[in-house]
Amino acid sequence: MKDCSWTREMIPWYANGTLSPEETRDVTAHMAECQSCREELALTLRLKVGVEEELRTLPRLPERAWKRVEAEVKGRPIAQVDVGSFLLGFSLGAKLRRGTMPVRGDLKVLGRNVSLFNTERGGRSERQQ
Amino acid sequence: MRAGKGEVVLSDRQLIARVAAEDEDAFRTLYERFSDRVFRYSFTLLRNQHLAEEVAQETMIAVWKSASRFAARSKVSTWIFGIARNKAFDLVRKEKRGERLPDGPLVAPDPAPGLLKQQVVAGAMAELPEPQREVVFLTFYEGLSYGEISAILGIPEGTVKSRMFHAKRKLAEALT
Numbered sequence: 001m002k003d004c005s006w007t008r009e010m011i012p013w014y015a016n017g018t019l020s021p022e023e024t025r026d027v028t029a030h031m032a033e034c035q036s037c038r039e040e041l042a043l044t045l046r047l048k049v050g051v052e053e054e055l056r057t058l059p060r061l062p063e064r065a066w067k068r069v070e071a072e073v074k075g076r077p078i079a080q081v082d083v084g085s086f087l088l089g090f091s092l093g094a095k096l097r098r099g100t101m102p103v104r105g106d107l108k109v110l111g112r113n114v115s116l117f118n119t120e121r122g123g124r125s126e127r128q129q
Numbered sequence: 130m131r132a133g134k135g136e137v138v139l140s141d142r143q144l145i146a147r148v149a150a151e152d153e154d155a156f157r158t159l160y161e162r163f164s165d166r167v168f169r170y171s172f173t174l175l176r177n178q179h180l181a182e183e184v185a186q187e188t189m190i191a192v193w194k195s196a197s198r199f200a201a202r203s204k205v206s207t208w209i210f211g212i213a214r215n216k217a218f219d220l221v222r223k224e225k226r227g228e229r230l231p232d233g234p235l236v237a238p239d240p241a242p243g244l245l246k247q248q249v250v251a252g253a254m255a256e257l258p259e260p261q262r263e264v265v266f267l268t269f270y271e272g273l274s275y276g277e278i279s280a281i282l283g284i285p286e287g288t289v290k291s292r293m294f295h296a297k298r299k300l301a302e303a304l305t
Contacts, residue, residue: 008294009290009293009294012268012269012293012297013268013274013275015269016268016269016272016273017272018272018273018274018275018277019274043297043301044297046304047250047269047297047300047301047304048269050250050300050304051250051254051265051266051269051270051300052269052270053250054250054251054254055169055173055266055270057251058169058172059178060165060168061164061165061167061168061182061185062182065164065168065182065185065186066160066164068186068190069160069164069186069189069190069193072190072193072194073153073156073193074153
């Protein structure tokens with residue numbers, strides 16, 4: 001059977017349920033025989049509840065935090081050129097996104113955009129493991 | 130995994146895979162799942178709400194940018210908390226000249242007598258050295274194993290256990 005020193009080291013993770021099945025079995029077996037380690041477990045559980053309650057009182061991350069993150073996700077426009085008129089025109093734009101600079105070009109016909117090219121769409125193949 | 134009405138709930142790993150493929154909706158879901166946890170972890174480290182908010186933002190941006198480099202052998206939460214920790218200490222180094230740290234307890238003491246025990250725990254937590262405080266947070270609030278904490282902090286498992294031992298002793302003294 002494991003000794004008190006080993007068991008007491010393990011008690012916080014016994015209390016949060018993350019020990020391996022073998023470790024859990026050994027701690028449980030020791031607890032069955034050791035009054036002082038059972039008291040240590042009771043103390044740890046009281047501390048755990050106290051810490052959880054204290055941390056729940058912290059405010060949540062404000063909604064505004066998303067705005068800055070979203071800007072990075074969408075990409076930051078760095079250049080935009082529009083030529084022509086409502087009837088017929090051309091638009092060229094570039095932005096910074098994830099360390100790259102995708103560029104897109106659109107033909108504008110009667111106010112509607114027709115995509116001519118977009119380097120962003122072609123640059124997504126390197127991912128995932 | 131499935132939620133109600135046929136809605137599929139993606140695992141953290143599935144979300145990261147989609148984020149790596151630049152799926153913005155998946156990233157928003159991942160943000161909802163982790164940003165607040167990262168904020169609380171950062172606050173536990175820094176005891177400063179504004180800096181913790183900044184760390185949470187920087188961390189989630191780093192997750193977006195580097196999702197394709199996620200090593201599948203670790204848990205997503207372990208990876209994200211590791212990033213947050215590095216961001217927090219980077220920020221501390223930058224802020225030291227400005228002396229913005231710390232700004233004291235975030236929650237003002239409540240005079241209600243029923244909250245006395247909670248105040249005692251809050252006070253005792255705030256008094257813990259930062260290395261012990263974060264082990265307590267990751268164990269009791271995040272529910273991580275000592276192995277995962279060891280990976281996040283980059284220290285031996287024995288050191289994690291030792292920090293917890295000392296932290297528990299101080300918290301217990303405050304409670305008794």
